[in-house]
Amino acid sequence: SDADLQAAFSGHPPSSSPPPPLPYGTAGFRANSAVLLHAMHRCGIFAALRAVKTNQTVGAMVTASHNVEPDNGIKLVDPTGGMLEQSMEPILTEFVNADDAVQGLRRLLEKIEAQPGVANGGGGRVVVGQDTRQSSERLVKAVKDGAQLMGVESIVDLGEVTTPQLHFIVQQCNAAGAEGRRIGESVYFEHFGGAFARFWSLLPPSPSPAPAPSSLYVDAANGVGALKIAPLGEHLSATLSPSPLSLSLLNDGTQPTDQLNEECGAEYVQKMQRLPRGFDAAEMVGKRCCSMDGDADRLVYFSPGGESDHLILCDGDKMAALYCTAIQRMLAEIDLQDKGKGLRVGVVQTAYANGASTAFLDQLPHVDVRCVKTGVKHLHRAAEEYDVGVYFEANGHGTVLVKRERLGEWASVVEGRDERAYERLVAFLGIFNQTTGDALADLLATEAALKYLNMSFADWAALYTELPCRQTKVALPRWVLNRLQPHPEHEKTLTQPTELQASVDTAVSSLIAQHGDGYSARAFIRPSGTEDVCRLYVEATTAEGADRLSDELKAKIS
Ligand code: NG1
Numbered sequence: 001s002d003a004d005l006q007a008a009f010s011g012h013p014p015s016s017s018p019p020p021p022l023p024y025g026t027a028g029f030r031a032n033s034a035v036l037l038h039a040m041h042r043c044g045i046f047a048a049l050r051a052v053k054t055n056q057t058v059g060a061m062v063t064a065s066h067n068v069e070p071d072n073g074i075k076l077v078d079p080t081g082g083m084l085e086q087s088m089e090p091i092l093t094e095f096v097n098a099d100d101a102v103q104g105l106r107r108l109l110e111k112i113e114a115q116p117g118v119a120n121g122g123g124g125r126v127v128v129g130q131d132t133r134q135s136s137e138r139l140v141k142a143v144k145d146g147a148q149l150m151g152v153e154s155i156v157d158l159g160e161v162t163t164p165q166l167h168f169i170v171q172q173c174n175a176a177g178a179e180g181r182r183i184g185e186s187v188y189f190e191h192f193g194g195a196f197a198r199f200w201s202l203l204p205p206s207p208s209p210a211p212a213p214s215s216l217y218v219d220a221a222n223g224v225g226a227l228k229i230a231p232l233g234e235h236l237s238a239t240l241s242p243s244p245l246s247l248s249l250l251n252d253g254t255q256p257t258d259q260l261n262e263e264c265g266a267e268y269v270q271k272m273q274r275l276p277r278g279f280d281a282a283e284m285v286g287k288r289c290c291s292m293d294g295d296a297d298r299l300v301y302f303s304p305g306g307e308s309d310h311l312i313l314c315d316g317d318k319m320a321a322l323y324c325t326a327i328q329r330m331l332a333e334i335d336l337q338d339k340g341k342g343l344r345v346g347v348v349q350t351a352y353a354n355g356a357s358t359a360f361l362d363q364l365p366h367v368d369v370r371c372v373k374t375g376v377k378h379l380h381r382a383a384e385e386y387d388v389g390v391y392f393e394a395n396g397h398g399t400v401l402v403k404r405e406r407l408g409e410w411a412s413v414v415e416g417r418d419e420r421a422y423e424r425l426v427a428f429l430g431i432f433n434q435t436t437g438d439a440l441a442d443l444l445a446t447e448a449a450l451k452y453l454n455m456s457f458a459d460w461a462a463l464y465t466e467l468p469c470r471q472t473k474v475a476l477p478r479w480v481l482n483r484l485q486p487h488p489e490h491e492k493t494l495t496q497p498t499e500l501q502a503s504v505d506t507a508v509s510s511l512i513a514q515h516g517d518g519y520s521a522r523a524f525i526r527p528s529g530t531e532d533v534c535r536l537y538v539e540a541t542t543a544e545g546a547d548r549l550s551d552e553l554k555a556k557i558s
């Protein structure tokens with residue numbers, strides 16, 4: 001009844017009246033945890049309705065990723081294991097922000113009823129996960145309370161899991177033959193650990209005695225990824241006995257001074273280009289290290305350079321370069337003539353990819369290189385168009401998508417193909433999470449690729465040398481930002497205001513003209529989708545040129 005609903009909503013009231021509006025951005029709802037209680041409750045309701053309607057499993061992940069500890073957020077996972085379908089975003093947003101919750105719910109029910117292609121299933125399951133934030137437990141309780149209201153068949157609380165673990169588990173729950181299978185993270189470790197072990201066993205045998213395990217130092221950003229390194233290691237040891245990888249965990253969140261994402265984690269390392277806390281420059285010089293973010297859906301590699309904070313970074317762009325190199329080599333091994341020509345292999349980047357990475361990928365044979373709008377959903381969708389689609393944001397979010405049937409069709413017509421080489425490629429591609437970027441899966445894939453290519457960290461870093469680049473942001477009010485219209489496909493230019501774009505073009509051309517032949521420069525402006533800032537990206541052949549262009553353009557925007 002309305003009275004019961006009213007009571008349920010009053011149990012999860014907005015923090016203030018009226019509450020600050022919450023947009024569902026590329027990262028779901030995200031804000032200071034103090035204003036999120038009612039949003040969590042309503043997301044639980046929404047997730048349950050979607051689960052009931054589709055008679056499938058839907059996921060809800062409580063996390064604010066790389067944000068500061070006092071923030072939190074929620075991302076919903078669709079039955080496919082992917083992000084919430086775009087057409088549902090405004091419907092959910094309207095409900096979460098409705099002044100009158102009961103009325104909002106009525107409108108929501110009407111809209112869900114009107115959705116095409118959804119049956120009145122009546123079953124459905126909501127699977128909930130959370131990161132390690134202090135506020136997460138209370139917010140998860142609100143999600144479950146909401147889901148309970150809508151008569152969903154079951155609610156499974158996975159506790160502390162990474163975002164990609166939740167995506168994967170939802171996908172597995174809805175896969176054919178999933179009935180009766182236990183729902184938990186063991187299926188995740190078995191899948192990814194198993195794929196890695198299979199790949200490793202297909203490499204040429206190591207000389208005996210077996211080499212010492214290869215050491216990797218993992219910065220877990222004091223987040224949820226820290227809890228998953230030991231089980232992953234155990235799984236590898238059990239299947240490969242002994243494990244070829246030795247994973248050393250740092251920033252695991254167990255020390256009293258450890259703060260989530262504070263001076264550590266993938267976002268900090270990539271944006272600040274500084275060593276995370278706890279990594280000693282002198283002691284660890286030349287060692288292979290990596291950083292995850294707070295919910296372990298991003299990963300970057302680095303190696304301390306010796307002096308103070310200096311490091312050599314292998315970011316998302318370089319991971320894409322490594323994976324493409326490995327995949328190319330594997331394809332060529334299967335069929336020397338075709339080298340993968342018969343397959344559609346593509347790599348998807350954003351305008352923030354360093355120009356040197358794009359040039360490197362461009363010269364790989366039979367690899368299509370595309371640039372799409374910022375935001376993981378755009379990259380994921382574009383990568384789905386290929387038989388093998390690699391995608392990465394420079395910040396370390398990415399994966400490799402594969403159409404298994406197409407791969408099989410291609411290989412089946414190769415005469416006298418190398419069976420073992422084919423199995424190796426299939427095993428390698430099996431290491432990637434098909435639903436979202438995944439720090440743990442990407443860690444395994446990176447270690448596998450380096451081993452296969454017989455590359456050291458230094459070899460990998462030297463695949464290409466980044467062009468000097470500068471990223472700046474200028475705070476501007478939303479109404480001003482709304483006037484900036486980036487190119488709808490690639491965001492490398494502004495279609496409006498034309499005068500601003502013309503002044504960018506002029507500044508870039510004059511820098512190039514000053515230096516003459518062989519000098520390159522590029523700059524673009526776009527409004528951020530997650531903050532009230534305008535972002536400026538500049539790159540040039542020389543650091544001095546990049547600085548000058550950046551200063552000049554910054555002055556034009558401010
Ligand atoms: P915006 O704020 O729209 O530039 C940022 C990141 C994206 C992505 C989203 C979602 C940069 C330049 N942009 O988008 O890559 O991670 O946040 O969290 O890093």
Ligand code: ZN
Nearest residue numbers: 065293295297
């Ligand atoms: Zn994240």
